[in-house]
Amino acid sequence: MGGNGFLLAWRFVVLLQLISGVLGWGKEGHYATCKIAEELLTEDAKAVVKHLLPDYAGGDLASLCSWPDEIRFHYHWSAALHYVDTPDFKCNYEYCRDCHDSSGHKDMCVTGAIYNYTRQLEAVGDSYAITNYNLTEALLFLSHFVGDVHQPLHVGFTGDLGGNTVIVHWYRRKTNLHHVWDNMIIDSALKTFYQSDLSQMIQAIQRNITDGWSNDVPSWGDCASNKTVCPDPYASESIKLACKYAYRNATPGSTLTDGYFLSRLPIVEKRLAQAGVRLAAILNRVFASPKQTARE
Template identity: 50%
Template sequence: MGECRMQKMLAFLSLMLVTLPPIYGWGTDGHSIICKIAQTRLTEEAADAVKQLLPKWAEDDLGSVCSWADEVKFRYRWSSPLHFINTPETCSYQYKRDCKDEDGEAGRCVAGAINNYTSNFSPTILPQIKLNPLHVGFASDKGGNTIVVHWYKTKQVLHHVWDTNIIETAEERFYNSNVDDMVDAIQQNITNEWADQVKRWETCSLNKTACPDIYASEGIKAACDWAYKGVKEESVLEDDYFVSRLPIIYWRLAQGGVRLAATLNRIFG
């Protein structure tokens, strides 16, 4: 597979993964969890296409490539605005108002990137998709990146708490730091507790390949309702915050996996 095709595939995957509640996207484990869930839900055609596009070093593991865009955004600095959406301090999202970069160029946000990758997709090129609550956050604090808090005894920014800390704490406490066990637990919820929601997560109106405006609207709502709520500079976030927010993390990771699979199935179906 050519390097250009592989990079475009990895880019698409990374963007699709941001579709969840955190402000700028998940950390490494969050991305991996979403892709592992998605890979189990691919149709035969989609699974074969993804297998053909994955680099050999991935050993057919979609989860191993899903943090690519986060890793290369420092090399390809033009891509940085494609990882997030900044809104004014309002708990709503509007594409025309919010999807632009710091220079005001329209379409330069994660929703615009998803639209672009999926609309210009051909069977030989795979895009990327991702969304976490603080990847759709307030411009004033850069999606929680300037809000300094304490995660138990460790100083962090709020964005990192949602990207990484909540997930890693859950892995350590409940899954012996085994990410695959956490994936299994989320998949059981998809099959059982959330089974009646799955069809809605998978569906896009007007025969669209992906629905980033829906994902972004959900993201800013989750950011307001859960990430920002009750938090101020130097807040100490401990068990009350962790226990109440963890179900939202599970739910958004599940949505991301289901939606990524549905998007790839539509592309390769």
């Protein structure tokens, strides 16, 4: 179970929510990613995930997948781990060049965090690791960051902070481009196509995983050279999608309506699907039983 640090941080978040109504952005997207992943876990992985989650989660990983957003103001060091900025207009990602925080500290970015928390979780069962790592937090951070790296503007340009300083209108509402991709495309889809029911949207994505994308899905969870985790290709995908879809026709001051929404929604839904499939693949590899690992 999670340690005292996790419980104190969670109580702090709940208190702030009661006071000010603060909610983590991207909550629906992270919930969808983790719910898709949960359905694809092996029995071994499900057992370990349930063991690591706090009792009040009821074994539901998705219910806590937005926790890393909600504690960023408490765990200040974690803010840089939600994204990786890339050079303006280059439309590519390189770990050694890009994975650092604003002070230049290496490995402080979303891909670096995915590597780090995967390594921590690989030590499940090691008494030394359990003493030195909070494995509950590691599970939640990893699950959240796999979702983040699939959001194209979490691998956006340095100059506009991943679209955060690109002010646009989403229909009649003034916002920024990053928020459009974090929240507003999903919110509009829920209202337009899914009767404001997130479970309907998740089920539609799951059907596409089984049918629409079935030829591609088996390769989504693969890692080169039999690695446990490989977030760098995911980041490369995201910046290419950011250039091709997120930034295109979304200059400062523009108004984004049906044309932008309907052409970008399939990209958002596919990225949620890929994130869920890949998160499940990572957790299945990390938590594979010794017997299963030997067979492979």
